[in-house]
Amino acid sequence: MFLGTGFVVADGSKVITNAHVTAKKLDGAHLERFAVFYRDEQKEQMQVAELRATDEDHDLALLSVEGRALPALEIGDSQRVREGEQYAFTGYPIGMVLGLYPVTHRSIIAAISPNAIPAIASNQLNVNMLKRLQTPFDVFQLDATAYPGNSGSPLYDIKSGKVIGIINKVFVQGSKENAISNPSGITYAIPSEHIKTLLNQNAAQ
Structure with a gap:
């Protein structure tokens, strides 16, 4: 199930998205996990992600991805x-x-x-x-x-x-x-x- 968009920040292992994107309650009994999909060298890639923190007031969520670090965006002022x-x-x-x-x-x-x-x-x-x-x-x-x-x-x-x-x-x-x-x-x-x-x-x- 596609939930929304996110982008990689910091050391390449963290992803920022909206809190409302990750609001879906996962069904652990049926092995539901968050995952990040992206294209690299013209191929679809996927890495499993964990929800680390949310800021409901500002509609933000922080996830971490398992596996190799990804290219990160820099946060401006x-x-x-x-x-x-x-x-x-x-x-x-x-x-x-x-x-x-x-x-x-x-x-x-x-x-x-x-x-x-x-x-x-x-x-x-x-x-x-x-x-x-x-x-x-x-x-x-x-x-x-x-x-x-x-x-x-x-x-x-x-x-x-x-x-x-x-x-x-x-x-x-x-x-x-x-x-x-x-x-x-x-x-x-x-x-x-x-x-x-x-x-x-x-x-x-």
């Missing part, structure tokens, strides 16, 4: 990002439907805004939304279209390759199905400063 700058994100839109071929989109930072989207009516409020309203943090709003499967994609500087954020959600108009049939063209990314914090907190793992 998200606090230097400004509106209007151009970046790119690479991932697997619509899961494995397009095969194991990563897709890259260009995007500008349309806005840097709190992670709380206003509710139109009081009946749309829920516990998670109220929590975000009480403890908001800034996220990057992008003018590009991401799809289910892009969750966990790295948002990076096109010239340096440094990661300045991670795709975590799309603004959906109406039902979830509309994310594919009628995308809003508004995507959000979590700044990479929160990735650095998660890595520092779990440096020994």
Whole structure:
């Protein structure tokens, strides 16, 4: 089952993705495991992974892969990002439907805004939304279209390759199905400063 996108960081044995990507409870009795798939020398490869830590507040998850170290991306300084700058994100839109071929989109930072989207009516409020309203943090709003499967994609500087954020959600108009049939063209990314914090907190793992 394809759950989303991730990217390798640190020493090549750690993978960052979204917490909601790894939220599926594994069935140990039926030997379910997390795994990382990638292409190398035109061949599909797979390495088993273990979930090491999650940061639910910032929708981040840290996994470690078994086996050889993989090429890692460098984490950049998200606090230097400004509106209007151009970046790119690479991932697997619509899961494995397009095969194991990563897709890259260009995007500008349309806005840097709190992670709380206003509710139109009081009946749309829920516990998670109220929590975000009480403890908001800034996220990057992008003018590009991401799809289910892009969750966990790295948002990076096109010239340096440094990661300045991670795709975590799309603004959906109406039902979830509309994310594919009628995308809003508004995507959000979590700044990479929160990735650095998660890595520092779990440096020994």
